[in-house]
Amino acid sequence: MTLKELAHLAQQTLQTNSGCPVKRSHVHELLAAAFGHRSWAAFRAAAVLADAGVGDGPSGATSQLIGRAVQLGYHQQAAAEMVQSFVAFITEHRLSSISWSALGAWLVLSVTAEEEDDDSDNGYDLEEDNDQFDEDGTAVPELATGTSREQLMRSPMLMSSLEAAAASSNLQAHCLLAALYRCRTPNPYLYEESLKGRALNAVERGWVDDYLRLEPQHRKYEAHLKAAALGGVRAAALEYGTHFESRDFIALAERLTGDVDAYMMARVATTPEARASWLRVAAERGVRSALEELAYQGDAWAEERFAEQGDIHWLRMAAERAVEIGDAMRAWTWQYLSLEHGVDLTRSTMAAYHDGGQEDGQFYDSDFGGPMYVGGDEGLVLPTVSHAEQQAAKAQARTIFAKRPKGDDRAWSNR
Template sequence: MTLKELAYVAQSRLQARTGSPIKRGHVLELFAAAAGFRSWAAFDAAALLADAGTDGEGLQGYALIVGRAIQLEYSIADAELLAASLIELVGELQLSFVQWQTLVAALHASSSRSRESFDDEDELADEDLEDDEWETESRSTTHRQSQGPALPTRSPLLLAGLERAVQLRPDDPVAHYALAAFYRGGRPSPYLYEESLKGRKLSLIEQGWVEGYLRAAPLYEKYVRHLKAAASLGDRMAALECAELLGGRALYEVVDKMEGPVSALRMAELAPDDTQRLKWLRIAAAEGAPDALAVLARRGDPTALTQMAARGDVDAIRTLATEALDSGNAMDAWQWQQLALLHGHDLTASTMRAYHDGGERDGQFYDSDFGGGLYAAGDEGLELPSISKAQAAEAAKRARDIYQSAASRR
């Protein structure tokens, strides 16, 4: 349903209920009032109408509709009939509205998605697109992890509104990016379609795949076209998605030099070299991304290790204590020991244990009654040098300060 079709349906319903002619423009004014706006012009600049399939904001302003109808010089009786009829139609068609600012937040969230975790340093490599992917389901829900508000993509009325917005505002990057997100999907493979053009006889299943391709191909083309338009108009999030979709160092470097909000974690994941990756990992960590901080800590980054230690990560604390011992800094080593104790760990205690190696008890604590192969795992514990009582007190104080500072930020 388009806005024009909705206005016609509403106009017909309202005229039938009141028995009086209703202007099409007045219908739009009443919809705007139902959304809490003073005029259709104000609503049209800030929001879009949507129907079934969108969890938008409700159109329930009965009193506002009545008031607006009276302003439009309808009688009180007709104004009340108009409001009741419009609210009834809203319920039937499951109408709502979505503000542009909500769409922008959803777009940024859908472009900030990342994989669930980084378990090793190779996890930051690019994900390959499947050339023979037949599925057309949105990559915003399958290829990536989304955070924040969900991007509504199932409302025909909202889609029509986005198409209209692009036509009215062809230089608006947000309108193009929102429309690209609506059409976002995996690239369909033309292989079987091209084979059929060459005369290959297809099975019924293959014919179904070709039909799926013919439906998906134009939608994918729209996705790419509007994504490129948004990127060329300066939307950095769209440019990042474009660089991911099309690949190539040059596109990535364009995004790197652009201004505006962007997902630092996605920039790190897509970085063409380690220098860029470290740069964006540090930015992501500064923005509070725990995965980025963990990767930096595993790489031995001193700032990341210190932050992880302050949060109680015993591995980071042990690493810092070991480094302090290696450099002959007894005070720092004792500081990290005291911080470990505050978090319930003792760096001087050995955690070495013997475990069964293979067999039905593989990985369990070694029991000599069962015998068999074994292996040792754990930490032998640190040997800390002696320090004076004053130094010990100072180390304990520094550890408490780190502990309390971290606790206040949680």
């Protein structure tokens, strides 16, 4: 049932039970009062109407509803009869409300779940089947009230209210509907084959049923996502560009402002400069994959972040870089930090190893003989500094060591 249909039915019910004509607009005002708002405009600004057990029940007392009916011009007796009938109507239809703030929080969870469970190259092919995903392969976050995406979509009044808000160019409504309708792109192949007369087995008919169910949902997802993107929502532009493989919308996301998944922006960037910039943003936000990519590209800032975490390879790289540029204090700082982790960068690790055969990769033993190779690192030659400078470098290293992230994750996400 849509909001318009609900208001019409409520109007008829109230007129029949109160014995007096009731304006349609007054039905909306009484609905607002039932949920604790002074007017319908105030209710619409703060919340949307829902049903099917979703959201919060009425908060307005009967006396307050009667008072509101009297304010609207109804006599006391008629107002009391109207309100009694209206309360029963709300209960019968299980009407409730959900605040825009609660829906906004759910939307944030929806985006977060999408990002954290991103295992594919394009970031939107969510096919994993477990309790965190619905039948469409889409992450299912919950509202603070414990309401899932599936439950939200089972509330016709909520969906109708959001569609009405979206029709009034409400960008949050467009974003919410896009998140609710989000699903994988349905494959029309078997459906088209069935139209050509191909006989399908039971499994194939099930796939066709899935297509027929998902195809209209996917169209709604595209429409609302596109409206949000064209309305200036950067995250929506990025999602549209990646899901629907549109370079124009990816470029739009680069031009817009606002919060967005920086690592995804780096992965789809239209220029090398944009990619490097977004990798830096993502790394600063704690995305380990972005930091690694920058480090392996020779980015000094990224190398030093890994060095600070105690990665000996990057400690050596950072120390060597400091020696090369003549920053003696920094070089000694990395040496002392390395010592805190049990490794002396000034000690050579060069050694001979067996090259092939049964002892391949083992320290070379002349008793076995055969081919060999030399591997390891030469000892780092540090510049001469004063005792005071060494003490300052040691203190700085200890400060970095004390601040190192604890645990295997090293406080970085592994996306």
